[in-house]
Amino acid sequence: MKEGSVEGRKGVVGVVSVREGSRLVGALEVSFPSREVRLLDGEEGLGDVALLVVDGEGGGLLGEALARGVRVVAINPAFRVPPGVEVVRSLKELVEVVGVLLGEPALSLYKEALVRLDDALVIADGQGRILFVNPSFSALTGYTMEEVRGRTPRFLAGGGWPPGFYRRMWTSLQEGVPWRGVVRGKTKEGRLYHQEMSLVPVRDSRGRMIYILALLRDVTGEKALEERLFRLQKEKSVSRLVRGVAHEFCNMLTGILGYTQLLLTDKRRDHPDYQKLSLIESQTLRAAEVARNLLSLGQEEIPERRNLSVRDKMLELKRLLEHLLPERIEVVWEVEERLPALMADPLLLRQIILNLVINARDAMPRGGRLEVRVYRERVRLGVPGGHVHGDPLPGDYVVFSVSDTGEGIPGEEFSRVFEPFYTTRPREKGSGLGLAAVSRMVRAHGGFVVLESQVGRGSVFRVYLPLLEEAPRREERPLPPQECSVMVVEDEDLVRKVLVDALMLHGYRVMDASNGEEALERLRRERVDLLITDLVMPKMGGEELVARARELYPEMKVIIVSGYSSSERDPGVRSRIGEHLFLYKPFGVWEILKVVEESLTSKEGGRDAHL
16 A cells, blocks of 8 residues: 555545445445545546545546545556556455545444453443443353343442442443443352443533443452452551560560569479469460460561470470469370481470460360370371371471360361461460461471361371481580579560579579660670670660670670560571570570570570570
């Protein structure tokens, strides 16, 4: 096709024909309703003709058109075509070429575009009755053109509209204002989905709405993603608030638990206050576990693994749990001899076992039998019996099994028991966080959990953690406390006092300070063997204090105290201040004494100090 067009010129389309003049005029009028199409007889001249269509020789009008620069299209010409004339061989080709020259696509092209549109299209009259839908509409809703023609679109609504919604939308269209929004739709099969709907009113010369064009696009996936993102943002905000409250709560629990255990140290079991103090200790330990779970809420655990002697750790944990379990529960502990070392985070391992034991205890309010078994098992291809939560890869594992004879869990609830805040017991009996924390911590270790349960017969939770082959051997003799000096640096008065009292009661020589500046000033005057410091403090934090104190005493041991979970620790702290033991609040007297003893005798680098 030669360059140049008559786009923008509003002249007449002239037709000169000796065979099918009426047919050509009719086709062009239908295809270009905004243009006047005139059949010329050859005597009246071109006049305001902007484009000439000839069927035959064209006579003198052809020459006049070429002389005036009017574009000419010849259909099946029987003459020698002079330069500047477009030649076409069919009526369809004629419509296409005329449309290009006029700069006005034929009406048939518009219809074809609407039919091929990916979005669903609905054309309705001024009363909202459907006149036309494209194939994309049928693919989206399941309705054919014949099924919807003449109906209003109300049968497509999926509900959920606020009061007055439809009236406001209709008023907007009647005023000539397009409307756009996301609404729920309903398919022929009754499936609900979200659709983005754009409505455009078409008005006549008198301003009346005569047509409504509607474009519909399925945005169910995008809407689900948007809602998920909003939910995640909401959960993140709630988690941040909860962790902030839990952090302050941990400081208070550390003081309560510490002083309760100090009071218990000089009380015999037959003392009138022993049971009362034991109850306070038990409930404080339970609150401490809830606080730790809240601190890790919404966080992926980052385990600080070390080689653990499983048997030693379970014996220590057994002593810790003595006050948590009432006498009405029979407790059986079975730990396999000669278990190889386990590569695990001691803090997370402690929480895993403690959460499972508390869960079993709470499942037996009227008493029962609780069994804790620890043994080695080789997992081969295939899934261990029971409901598996996680990925059971083949290999050697240490299995921590906790069973009870309590209420049991219905089979349909198995897939939900590891969800945060989900519990089968009344809210006042459980937080719904314990098993969710177990799942998160086991997953962080590359392990998995197996659940077996029957209603009325109890439950068994088996935690599988990957196993190492060789246990560490360390022959280290602790120094007498009287020969060791310790400095405690903590800005929370209650936490600092319980640390000081516990250490002094067991014979350590203790100094204390409420911030890093005060501690550094005292350290310049007196050397200590061990520095216990909080990480976040006013004036000078623990990180800077450790760095400057080690300049004075390079061999000094350090324990870092933190009120945040292991998942929130600064991964750059250890690279900046060196390898030290980390102790996480809330902790009890026996924990801090064990960590102090371990720190003073150990020659190894930093790690988590919890059991």
